[in-house]
Every structure is written in structure tokens, then in C-alpha cells.
Amino acid sequence: MSVIKTHQLSKIYNGSAVAVHALNKVDLHIEEGEFTAIVGPSGSGKTTLLNIIGGLDNATSGDVEVAGKDITRMSENDLIDFRLHNIGFVFQAYNLIPVLTAQENVEFIMLMQKRDKKERHERAMSLLKAVGLESQADKRPSQMSGGQQQRVAVARALASRPRFVLADEPTANLDSVSTSNLLDIMARLNQEEGTTFVFSTHDQRVIDRARRVITLEDGHIVSDETKA
Amino acid sequence: MMLVQIAWRNVWRNRGRSLVVMMAMVVGISSVIFLMAFSWGMYDYRIKEAIEKESSHIQIHNPKYKEFMEAKFTIADANQLDQKLGKDSRVKAVSNRFVVMGMALSSRSNVPARIIGVDTLEENKTTDLSGSLTEGEYFTGTKGIPVLVGEKLAKDLKLGLKKKPVLQFQDANGDMTAIKVKIVGLYKTNNSMFDGMNVFIPKEALQNAAKIKGVNEIAILLNDARDVDDVKTELQSGTKSMVETWKESIPELAIAIDTFDKTMFIIVLILFLAVAIGIINTMLMAVLERVREIGMLMAVGMNKDKVFSMFMLETIFLSLAGAPIGIFLGWALVAWGNHSGINLSMYGEGLSSMGFSNMVYPSLPVKDYFILTGEIIVISILAALVPAYRSLRLNPATAIRKI
Ligand SMILES: Nc1ncnc2c1ncn2[C@@H]1O[C@H](COP(=O)(O)OP(=O)(O)OP(=O)(O)O)[C@@H](O)[C@H]1O
Ligand SMILES: [Mg+2]
Numbered sequence: 324m325s326v327i328k329t330h331q332l333s334k335i336y337n338g339s340a341v342a343v344h345a346l347n348k349v350d351l352h353i354e355e356g357e358f359t360a361i362v363g364p365s366g367s368g369k370t371t372l373l374n375i376i377g378g379l380d381n382a383t384s385g386d387v388e389v390a391g392k393d394i395t396r397m398s399e400n401d402l403i404d405f406r407l408h409n410i411g412f413v414f415q416a417y418n419l420i421p422v423l424t425a426q427e428n429v430e431f432i433m434l435m436q437k438r439d440k441k442e443r444h445e446r447a448m449s450l451l452k453a454v455g456l457e458s459q460a461d462k463r464p465s466q467m468s469g470g471q472q473q474r475v476a477v478a479r480a481l482a483s484r485p486r487f488v489l490a491d492e493p494t495a496n497l498d499s500v501s502t503s504n505l506l507d508i509m510a511r512l513n514q515e516e517g518t519t520f521v522f523s524t525h526d527q528r529v530i531d532r533a534r535r536v537i538t539l540e541d542g543h544i545v546s547d548e549t550k551a
Numbered sequence: 552m553m554l555v556q557i558a559w560r561n562v563w564r565n566r567g568r569s570l571v572v573m574m575a576m577v578v579g580i581s582s583v584i585f586l587m588a589f590s591w592g593m594y595d596y597r598i599k600e601a602i603e604k605e606s607s608h609i610q611i612h613n614p615k616y617k618e619f620m621e622a623k624f625t626i627a628d629a630n631q632l633d634q635k636l637g638k639d640s641r642v643k644a645v646s647n648r649f650v651v652m653g654m655a656l657s658s659r660s661n662v663p664a665r666i667i668g669v670d671t672l673e674e675n676k677t678t679d680l681s682g683s684l685t686e687g688e689y690f691t692g693t694k695g696i697p698v699l700v701g702e703k704l705a706k707d708l709k710l711g712l713k714k715k716p717v718l719q720f721q722d723a724n725g726d727m728t729a730i731k732v733k734i735v736g737l738y739k740t741n742n743s744m745f746d747g748m749n750v751f752i753p754k755e756a757l758q759n760a761a762k763i764k765g766v767n768e769i770a771i772l773l774n775d776a777r778d779v780d781d782v783k784t785e786l787q788s789g790t791k792s793m794v795e796t797w798k799e800s801i802p803e804l805a806i807a808i809d810t811f812d813k814t815m816f817i818i819v820l821i822l823f824l825a826v827a828i829g830i831i832n833t834m835l836m837a838v839l840e841r842v843r844e845i846g847m848l849m850a851v852g853m854n855k856d857k858v859f860s861m862f863m864l865e866t867i868f869l870s871l872a873g874a875p876i877g878i879f880l881g882w883a884l885v886a887w888g889n890h891s892g893i894n895l896s897m898y899g900e901g902l903s904s905m906g907f908s909n910m911v912y913p914s915l916p917v918k919d920y921f922i923l924t925g926e927i928i929v930i931s932i933l934a935a936l937v938p939a940y941r942s943l944r945l946n947p948a949t950a951i952r953k954i
Contacts, residue, residue, distance in 0.1 A: 379947050399855075406850065406852045416843075
């Protein structure tokens with residue numbers, strides 16, 4: 324079953340001088356359990372696409388169906404709630420609340436979902452364990468490396484039991500060791516837990532790890548390959 | 552719950568800045584408290600003095616006396632009133648006076664004077680006149696007519712103790728009359744204007760000279776100032792004479808207090824406004840600094856109510872963190888000032904001419920501390936609305952783009 328469906332999705336930015344067609348009639352289906360990279364040159368529309376399917380931005384035209392719901396017509400507050408329960412996010416940076424520890428950051432999302440304390444605690448610890456950071460549970464983001472912070476962000480993204488995780492250039496600020504480390508964790512969660520990951524990247528090593536690679540150019544999908 | 556925690560920890564993210572805001576809060580609150588206590592101390596004293604030495608709590612006149620200021624308009628039912636007051640347990644003392652406006656003349660000078668004929672015993676119970684004497688004695692039997700004059704008046708007349716000025720005024724028929732009197736005592740109150748015009752003289756001597764019987768002023772001192780309005784209303788309902796409380800008989804004082812209250816309110820408002828603007832500014836800065844973080848929070852599912860509450864809480868914490876220290880410091884300053892008193896004799900001239908004491912003992916009713924605390928809370932909530940509202944206007948997609 325498709326967890327993400329777009330139909331003739333377009334986004335036009337009406338900038339100061341000229342209108343930019345950041346996305347141009349994109350038709351895209353993403354199935355449950357995928358491990359998919361969105362690639363393409365800078366300015367090709369990767370971030371725009373991820374933001375729109377993540378319900379962070381509005382499309383200019385076309386439809387977006389996420390987990391069976393048409394999100395283009397949702398009110399802002401419904402959309403926030405929808406994101407909370409259905410989508411996990413990992414950004415390039417500033418993923419974590421600086422004044423909370425790793426564990427609190429992971430628990431925070433579940434707290435907003437009104438889960439009880441025991442469940443929050445147990446799930447936070449098991450997720451931190453899954454990303455290899457149980458020993459760092461009490462540290463604040465500023466006391467962790469960039470790679471560790473991104474792993475906490477992955478744990479946080481999974482805490483809400485989302486339908487899929489969107490990651491916009493999650494490794495852009497990481498060195499190669501941290502990058503492959505993070506990819507290992509994501510791949511394992513994808514294999515073992517069946518978590519759907521969609522991530523954008525410029526990094527060939529990351530592209531190599533993806534099972535499906537969608538290439539954008541000037542807001543068009545120019546290639547869509549699934550590895551055997 | 553976690554929002555509270557986040558908000559509190561956020562306050563300490565920029566420690567230096569938060570401490571500056573708290574210092575401003577401490578200084579603002581403690582100086583407001585001290586300022587209020589100082590002026591309250593000053594006025595409280597002034598009011599007490601004015602009542603005890605000058606106006607008493609209640610005064611009764613013939614309405615025409617008030618209008619024309621002529622001694623012949625005496626109080627028709629003075630005797631009945633006096634009897635009624637004698638039986639009232641709320642009344643501490645009553646002075647039946649005969650007052651004439653005239654001049655005090657010496658060989659070197661003449662000064663307008665308010666000549667007050669009193670029953671010397673009654674008057675002393677009502678205004679403690681003998682307590683204000685600085686020289687001489689209280690109406691001791693001598694040859695001639697004894698009078699007490701204010702130090703200021705004596706100075707203006709260039710006369711001292713035992714000297715004999717002449718008092719000049721109109722009698723019942725409108726003819727000028729004069730009597731020679733002897734200064735047996737000088738008094739001094741905190742109000743030099745009062746001292747500059749009031750001459751106290753035995754009542755009969757003045758009545759005889761003016762050829763008028765009866766009294767034209769009754770001054771009443773109560774045991775408890777809070778009964779003033781009740782007693783006034785009761786008295787007024789049984790007489791055609793005019794009954795007035797101190798607020799009416801010394802309207803300058805009531806107006807001054809009122810003006811002063813308003814001025815105080817504005818000063819407090821300005822001070823708090825300044826502090827509030829500082830807080831709002833700091834927090835707006837914090838919101839702008841954290842655009843990405845707020846974008847992230849909204850992206851991952853923190854709804855606007857929660858973002859709003861988070862910033863509300865943070866601002867309120869920031870502004871209230873310093874409040875207890877400020878209140879304590881203010882209280883301590885007031886306590887210290889109250890204990891040792893603050894000497895204003897440097898500026899004494901101007902103050903005592905308005906009836907203020909040179910020593911001020913700041914004090915603030917407990918009630919005012921609570922009102923102030925309430926005001927601080929309201930102001931910090933209002934101040935919190937601005938940055939919290941500002942944070943809502945962020946759009947996650949644009950905020951996230953900044954990452
Ligand atoms: N807020 C905006 N206003 C105007 N134009 C925008 C805005 N955001 C993006 N664009 C334009 O839309 C196009 C697509 O941008 P987008 O950020 O999606 O590209 P990208 O593939 O994510 O690039 P990168 O690899 O550099 O992150 C670009 O031409 C960009 O300049
Ligand atoms: Mg991008």
C-alpha cells in the first residue's frame with residue numbers, strides 16, 4: 324500500500340523578480356517499508372518535495388495523499404497533529420531541544436502524544452539503545468558530537484511510531500564515519516522494524532545505500548530506479 | 552509539565568542576559584516599594600499632624616461663616632451640639648471656638664492674623680496646643696490678656712515673649728476695635744503657614760471685645776479616625792449648621808494627597824513599563840534567535856498552543872524570578888528607613904512650610920505589598936503576551952529553511 328502519493332504536484336515560488344517552478348507536476352508513490360533517496364543538483368526541488376509531503380509547506384497545485392489522507396486541505400492545527408502522529412522528521416541540524424537531555428528529547432515527542440510515563444521512559448531508552456546511545460541518555464545536545472545528535476534525532480523521529488520518516492540531508496554536516504554509522508542504524512531500523520525512510524542527499528555513499536533512488540532536476544523526476 | 556521544565560531551563564540559556572533582566576526587576580521593584588513607603592510615611596505623618604494640631608477630625612460652622620468669614624455668624628445650636636458630643640463615646644475632645652479674622656500689629660510691623668478665642672482647657676485636649684509650645688507657658692495668669700502666637704508670626708512681628716502686640720478686628724457693629732495683648736507663649740507646629748497666622752486667646756476676652764456672644768467654630772477630635780464619616784453623617788442629620796470632616800476643612804491637603812496618589816501611580820506605571828519593555832525586548836530577541844528551533848518544534852508536532860504557552864511561561868519565569876528578591880530588598884530598605892528615619896533637613900525649609908516633618912519614617916501597609924505583587928504578576932503576563940504572540944507568526948517551512 325502506498326504511504327505517500329502525489330498527483331501532478333507543483334510548487335511555484337513567486338519570488339521578487341521571476342516565479343520559480345520548484346516542483347513541476349510531480350507524480351510519486353512511496354510504499355511502506357521503502358528505503359528511498361531523493362537526489363539531484365542543488366535547487367532541483369528536493370527540500371521543497373520533502374516539505375510538502377511532510378505537511379510543512381503548501382503545494383501550489385496538485386494533490387498529496389499521506390497515509391490515506393489528503394493533507395492539502397487540512398487546517399494548520401490539524402496538520403501539526405497529523406505530523407505528530409504520522410511523520411518522523413530528521414533535519415540537517417537543529418533537530419534537538421538544547422535544554423533537554425537526549426532521553427528527554429526523545430520522550431518529548433511521546434509526551435505531546437500523551438503517552439504515559441512508563442511507556443515514554445521505556446521506549447526512549449530502547450530507541451537510544453537502538454541508535455547506540457544509551458550511555459549518553461543524560462547528556463544535552465551541546466555535550467554530544469554532530470553524529471550523536473543526528474542519531475538522537477533518528478531515535479526521536481521514531482519515538483512517535485510514525486508511518487514514515489522524512490530526512491532532508493541528514494548527513495550533510497557529518498564526517499564519513501558518522502555518516503556510515505547513521506546510515507547503518509537507519510538501514511537496520513528499516514530492515515528490522517520495517518520503518519519507511521525517505522531522505523534527500525548529495526552524498527554518493529548515502530545514495531549507494533538506498534534501495535530506490537529518485538532523481539529530480541528542475542522540479543521534474545528525471546529518473547526513478549529501484550535496485551534489485 | 553515538561554513545558555514548564557523547558558521554559559525554566561530556557562530562562563537560563565543566556566545566563567548573562569537573564570541576570571541583567573532580573574537585576575532590572577530587583578532594582579525596579581525595590582525602588583518602587585521604597586518610593587511608595589517613603590511618600591506614604593511622609594503623608595501619613597502630615598495627615599496625622601494636620602488633624603491633631605490643626606483641623607481636628609470634624610469641624611462645625613454656621614454655613615454663612617464659611618461663606619463670608621465674618622465672626623458674627625455664630626453657631627445657633629452650639630449648646631445642643633456640645634451636649635450631644637459630650638455623650639458620644641467616639642468623641643475624644645471638643646473645642647468651642649470664637650474665631651475672628653484681623654491684624655496683629657507691633658510697632659515695627661503688621662501681619663494678618665486669625666485670632667482664635669478658645670476655652671484654654673478644651674483647646675489643649677483637642678489640639679495639644681501646650682505640647683507645641685517652644686517658649687513661655689500655656690496661658691498662665693498674668694496681668695492683661697495672654698495670647699499664644701506661632702514662632703513664625705512672632706518673627707514677622709519682630710516681637711518675642713512678654714511683648715505686647717495689638718490685635719485689631721471688626722466688632723459686631725462693623726466698627727474697628729483693638730485690644731492690647733501679651734505674648735505668654737510661642738508655639739511651633741510642622742506647618743509654618745499655620746504658625747504664621749494663628750493667635751490663640753482666651754475666648755471671653757475676644758467675645759467681649761467683639762461684642763459677640765456664642766461660638767463660630769466647633770472642632771471635634773475622635774478616638775478613632777475611621778469613625779469620621781459616621782459621626783459626621785449623624786451630626787449633620789440633626790443640625791442646620793455645617794459639619795465638615797478634615798478632608799473638607801483642609802481641602803488643600805485632600806487634593807494634595809489625591810494628586811500625590813495619582814503621581815505615584817504614574818511613576819510606578821512608568822517604572823514598571825520600562826522594566827516590562829526590557830523584558831519584552833529580551834524575549835523578542837530570544838524568539839528571533841530561536842526561529843529554527845521553533846520551526847523544528849512545530850514541524851515535529853508541537854502545536855501553537857504549546858509554543859505559545861512555552862514562551863509565556865519563559866517570560867513569566869524570567870520576570871518573576873527577580874520579583875521575590877526585589878520585594879524582599881524593598882521591604883528591607885523600608886524597615887531600615889523606618890528604624891533609623893531619613894533626615895530631610897537639608898531640604899527642610901520647603902517641606903516644613905507645607906507641614907511635612909523633616910524626619911521621614913517610610914512605611915508601607917502590608918496590603919500594598921500584596922497589591923504590588925499582583926501588579927507585577929499582571930504586568931509580566933501582559934509582557935509575556937508579546938513574544939509569545941510573535942512566536943506564533945512563524946511558519947515552520949520558512950523557519951526550517953533557515954537550517
Ligand atoms: N522560499 C523560497 N522563495 C523563493 N524561492 C525558493 C524558496 N525556497 C526555495 N526556492 C527555490 O526553489 C527551488 C528549489 O529549492 P529546494 O530548496 O527545494 O532545492 P534543493 O533541491 O533542496 O536544493 P539543495 O540541494 O541546495 O538543498 C530553488 O530554485 C530555490 O531557489
Ligand atoms: Mg535542500
